[in-house]
Amino acid sequence: MARVEIIPELYNTTLWEFKAEGNANIILSYVGENIRFSATVLRLRKETEFDTTINSQYFTNSYINYAMKPLLGSKYVGESILLEVQPEFLKALSKAILKMRSNKRTQKDIDPNQHYAMLIPDYTKFSNNNPTLSIEFKPKWAFLPSSPFIENSVKLQSCHFCMHKYLKRSSANEITRYCPLDLFSLEDKRVRKAVEALLACPESYLKLFIQGMQIEIGKENWQSWLYEFFEVDYSESNDEEHKNTHVIDMLIALLIQAIMEERDLFRSLKMLQKTLDELDIEGINKLIIFHRPKLSEPSLEEWKLIVDEYMKRIAINNTKNDNARQFVITNMDKMDNKQILQRIYEYLMSATLKDCSIIFSFQKSNGTNTQDVTQQKPHISPIFQNNEGLQQLSLSETLSPTIYKYPYNDKLYVYKVNVIDLDPKPLAKLSYYQELDKKIVRNYLKCGATNKCSE
Template sequence: MARVETIPELYNTTLWKFKAEGNANITLSYVGENARFSATVLRLRKDNQLDTIIDPQYFTYSYANFIMKPLIGDKYVGESILLEVQPEFLKALSKSVLKIRSNKRTQKDIDHNQKYAILTPDHTVFPSNISPTLSVELKPKWAFLPSSPFIENFVKFQSCRFCMHKYLKRGPTDDVTRYCPLDLFSLEDKRIRKAIEALIDCPGSNLKLFIQGLQIEIGKENWLTSLCEFFEIGYPELDDKKQHYVIDMLIVLLIQVIMKEQYLFRRLKILQKTLDELDIEGINKLLITLRPKLSEPLLEEWKLIVDEYMKRTTANNSNNENVLEFMSTMENKQIHQRIYEYLMSATLKDCSIIFSFRKSDIRDFAEQKSHSSQIFQNKERLQQISLSETQSPISDSLNKYPYDNYLDKPYVYKVNVIDLDPKPLAKLPYYQELDAKIVENYLKCGATNNKCSE
């Protein structure tokens, strides 16, 4: 059952501060003094012409909690509350954050007619102020290899979709990132290091850092100073060698947590691949040649779609090798199933993983209730790690420096998957058009010798 609440204490615009904004949503942080709501954020939907659902926020909440959460794992999708809101409050919030928003985003305002906002924990901070929080947001999208028999000369392609996509909007001076999501998903120390180093060199929207809930721009002035403060390293001046050391500490911390959360990365990789076995070219062929009558599934219908997907994958009933023959014999129910599965894969390709760290304290595991905002019923799952746990040769670079005392410090972390909004059927033409552009531009760039491997 959805948890719906009316909380009069929260309907004051001075309690909310602009935090972040995407194409579909605006997020505000609670800045009031009521401890019950500390470390919470309010997620508001923006006007969207693609909406075909009567109550998008209620459905978004339900989709994340009752469709995505069971697939990914309960422990990785945080608790949330549907907060009833009124147009007057939403209009006041729109006005209060307008000057802070980026000009390129203001063409879409907060939807003043939404009945609910979504109240969630702020995953970039801990409710208790024992020590500062470092949060890392990873967006591991497009982590699959092209395998569609509907692309002409597809056998030439050796790159994953992300590594093809990054050539799409190149200008004459643009750098092409070395990042490949398949390195991140490999769960091999050296390849994870390669992926993180590439993200730090060219983060784009795929890597974000936050200190105590505030984003720090990677590569910009003082960003390493902020990291030094988190790691409690007193560097009056950061020469190249010291900068390398601080960055290495961040990299090793991320390698540690990724290796500890192998289940999550394996699960996301499997879901992205098996939900998208036909690729967008195959889905488009189904739409054009068979013209199925489609409608946006209701929540109960989505549950049935997930059940059917689980039956198919549990039976290992994959038809990738004979996809053309398989598609020619598909029944209407199977066609609908694969199209809806593709939309689920689109959600998972666009999700983010947030890791939050802070120095461990003796109270962490004795008073775990303090690590969740009081308004939420579930406790946050905390794990403990230290940089010295790294056993592979990648830690050799750290040991070159005489700062080994920093390596033994224990940290606690939490991990959450966010941005699990449903994708509407109306987005399918966009996905097809984008993919066609990716392939066309990739071939023009002559980059087909770039190799990705799983």
């Protein structure tokens, strides 16, 4: 059951400060003095044209626990509390934070009709005041589609993300070099290529936080925020370019090392995206057109059964063998209504996992070796019941030193990692995904793109 609370002392707009927002949610940081709520954020749904039943924070919280947590594991999916809220408080909050928001986001305000907000730990902070560095990024579409339903073979050449970016930019010179298949390759050089591309063109795919405050990458002298964290003394150097290159390389090295340490997470995400989306949106669309199943949003109990059925199938099939997928494609006409609905709902889960974010947060370790993390106090706000586990790493242990530009000292760092943005996707978005897919292919061809992706 979801943990629901009424906490009168939190219904004060002066206690909350704008932190970040996406298309669907706004995040506010607690800035009051009550230690019970330290390092806590309030997650509020924005106004939406979709069914607010499944987009409610109550449903989202339960969906994350019933569907996403079993798939990803409790190690990566954090705890949350549902806070009862009233329209008056929400309207006052919306007005109080308006000046802090980007103009391009203000078309959608906080939904004043939601009954619950979500209290979650601030993953960009630790329990102490030591310098903290957090990196949030969207791995995006890692699956390389190879659907036989596609009239054009373009998808056999490029992953969905690398095609999608041609839809968003008018000039090939402005297009990011980032490809999620480089990130998910877990090969040092390719992972570095992916991280460098994200830093060069972060857009909405990568965010950087220092002490919980977002830093605008690319802004003049933004690299100077990293000096204190890495404790690099540049007092005798006047070479700004050298200093910035050095500290950015340390940032890249730290993130790559953490990604390699968490390779199981990236392998799991890649497998989930691929096996939950075996038919791609074209196959799902054909199921809907030819079989016309009666579609309705699954209840929370039904989501449990959907996840159970998926995990049973994966346990039987060898997920590294494409024969299982080919069997499904060949026998689509023989699928019964239950099997059809299962595949449609699995696609929606894949859409969630393609749009999730991963956040790494780092601090210098108090330990003396990579096996000793007991001296570092795990961070969790006192209002939450579970502690967050910390991992330790050293830049001196990078797997392939030849890909880094500078030698690194033996400083130890602790980090924590969480997967966030795991909201359910409504059935109403299936038509949107279908139309978007067509636009992506058309625009990709129109741009004359010829880049190829490989796993």
